[in-house]
Amino acid sequence: MRVLVLGAGQDVGKSCVVVRFGGKTFMFDCGMHLGYQDERRFPDFSLLSPSGGFTSVIDAVFISHFHLDHVGALPYFTEVCGYHGPVYMTHPTRAIAPLMLEDYHKVLLNRPGSGPVFARQHIGACMAKAQLMDLQETLQVCEDCEVTAYSAGHVLGAAILHLRVGGESVVYTGDFNTVPDRHLAGACVGWLRPDLLICESTYATSVRESKVAREGSMMAAVHQAVASGGKVLIPVFAVGRAQELLLLLDEFWERTQLQVPIYFSAPMAVRANQYYRLLLNWASGRVKQGPPGRRAAGFGFSRVLPWQPELLHQPGPCVLFATPGMLQGGTSLEVFKAWAPDPKNLVLLPSYQVAGTLGRRLMLGQRKGLLVDKATIDVNCKVFYATVSAHADAKGILQLVQQVAPAAALLVHGEPDKMAFMSNKIHSSLGIKCFMPAIGDEVEVSSSGCTPVQTSAQLLRKLPMTVQQLLRASEGGGSVAQGAAAGGDEQAVSAGAAAAGWMQQGDVGQLVQAAMKLAGLNTAAAAAGGGSAGSNAQQQQQQHQWCQ
Structure with missing residues (x-):
């Protein structure tokens, strides 16, 4: 899994993060920077492809909400740069984003020496490309790829996005708020356990008073x-x-x-x-x-x-x-x-x-x-x-990271010193590896995507018994039978507790994977995968360029 940060890397403004995994490439948000009036106001899309052709590079764009630092560059990307692929957003984002963009366009027209970079008609043409999402709804984006939107509690229609391709997944928070206010409930997201959580960190060092x-x-x-x-x-x-x-x-x-x-x-x-x-x-x-x-x-x-x-x-x-x-x-x-x-x-x-x-x-x-x-x-x-911002403070950020339970985290939308503090806190408190790339940086993140392996019928026959062991352990307080842990696997000691959580979430896949591990299929998988280093290296070499 590779992540290219085009905006909001060690900075607050022009959120734009590109993620490639499962053989596909996606863009999360396409915002502008309100602090600049030159070429720095928009993401540098040439980092994706110096010659353009962005429709063949990006499989889909996902917009988290209607604020300009998350959607302000979208008309430029679609109508000027020529991206013609799908763009996903919620109904309120689709309704209100044009108002924000038109207001920004008027401000540029009235500001001396700062002309607009897209025409007013580009706003409508851009929004016509939008495909709409509801919260808690799972949409099929393309083959073997789906996305679910959860409430972010930031503004009306703001969404935390969970994107899955095959056995890999990414959660992108956009801006979120865990504390409910008068017109919105707080962020609502489950125990998703993605390979990567891309999380905002605007107030990463602040703990607000009541x-x-x-x-x-x-x-x-x-x-x-x-x-x-x-x-x-x-x-x-x-x-x-x-x-x-x-x-x-x-x-x-x-x-x-x-x-x-x-x-x-x-x-x-x-x-x-x-x-x-x-x-x-x-x-x-x-x-x-x-x-x-x-x-x-x-x-x-x-x-x-x-x-x-x-x-x-x-x-x-x-x-x-x-x-x-x-x-x-x-x-x-x-x-x-x-x-x-x-x-x-x-x-x-x-x-x-x-x-x-x-x-x-x-x-x-x-x-x-x-x-x-x-x-x-x-x-x-x-x-x-006044600090009545609709962003989570340090406590809320840690709460969400712990709740989502990612394999790795990547911080965006924050100032460098604050991001460094939160990165260290996530690693020390939760044991989760955390990245904080700058704009233009590219990060390689290992993923736990499932790989088909060959195994024997004898090992497969063990699977029903180990599933039953896990279920009995989850009912009996979270420890597995001694026979299940006889192989010396330390992780088996807490497998029952994990199984209880998986059953509560209805995640049969995780339960079966744990059973396979207890049955010894992990050893078979490791042996089967022993010769795959060359193919992995070849795959990384093939994916070296964003534009293929």
């Missing part, structure tokens, strides 16, 4: 600002955290009876909320039912008003949700330049700020002589970093 405490601190900062007559700017992307924060503010306004207006700058947010209402079955039960009398039930948000440019200098307190979420352009940047000099005002940063963006500089404490659009301004307003 959600109640974090939200309380944030609402206290907002209340203090508006009570003193100040204005609150909340830079957001129009879909995702915006809906969660709108629900939070609606609850707080309802409880405190505040009469301060709440505005949203992005017209596409209205369309996004309409899609959210149409896709209500993908949300949590709490949103579907809605508390009695709550005006935001079902993403209604009747308290929220559309933003108009003439409101920029209007006196009096207000709260404004403005896009984009890292102050890299658009309304959020224009409003920031107007409101930042006033000490009564507040800028609330509710999510991760990518390196190279204005939001990141504010988060790091830069205030005086801040260079913004070739002019310098002094930031006198308050800045509050």
Whole structure:
């Protein structure tokens, strides 16, 4: 199994990971980097094939969710670079991704010296290629290859993907959150035991305080600002955290009876909320039912008003949700330049700020002589970093790795020092080998794919008895009979406990493999495989190039 990291390697942005196994090649996500405006904004697809022809190189593309750092380069890859193969995504991703892409396209058109790299019509043509997935549904991708999507708990429709080819498998998390919030349940994935888990690591060194405490601190900062007559700017992307924060503010306004207006700058947010209402079955039960009398039930948000440019200098307190979420352009940047000099005002940063963006500089404490659009301004307003991100923290990452139980793990979507910490933690705590490649790196991962072997009828006759031994052991507390372990196999001592788990998961294949091992078939397999080193080396040589 080989992994080529085209994006999000020791970095947060332009997620794009290519995996080759079972004779097929797949791409997970095709995102853009919000911190760059040059060729670095998109993955370097020439690493796949210098001459193009990507349809013959990639068998399928899988998109985990609709955020731009996971889908922003897809129209460029399909319509400009010429990939015409299948693209898989969930229904909410297919519905909302075009809104995100169109908004990004408008930002580029209005930014001096930064023209769009794909046309507006490319967005629709790209999305027409999408093949749709439901959560907990297994789809046949191609011969001997299937994929299952699980809830990631990050945004509406975000999916953790389990891809299987023959006896090998890979789990790709995309972005995930193990803690449920108002409009989404937490990530839900089973004991999958893949050969490789490709896992995000955005907050790999953070252990957050309780959600109640974090939200309380944030609402206290907002209340203090508006009570003193100040204005609150909340830079957001129009879909995702915006809906969660709108629900939070609606609850707080309802409880405190505040009469301060709440505005949203992005017209596409209205369309996004309409899609959210149409896709209500993908949300949590709490949103579907809605508390009695709550005006935001079902993403209604009747308290929220559309933003108009003439409101920029209007006196009096207000709260404004403005896009984009890292102050890299658009309304959020224009409003920031107007409101930042006033000490009564507040800028609330509710999510991760990518390196190279204005939001990141504010988060790091830069205030005086801040260079913004070739002019310098002094930031006198308050800045509050809210950390209400929908990413798992260090505890959640370890929880998911332990639950999925991979043979190996590979970290992406994180900063190098944080990834190194988590990599060491996964290896030391769970005994799982962990990789953290940089962008452009290629990693070879050994897999445990099944190989057909020849064996004797005598050994095969032992198989039913050893299956029964394992089943009896699983019922009797997790230890196998002495006769089963007489061969000195230390792993046999815990085979009963493992069998109990396999039976609970309905994994007959694992049970049979364990029985074969107890019956002595592992020795026969090793002997049969003794002469395969040459063929394996030949296979690695044949797979040396991604473009074959």
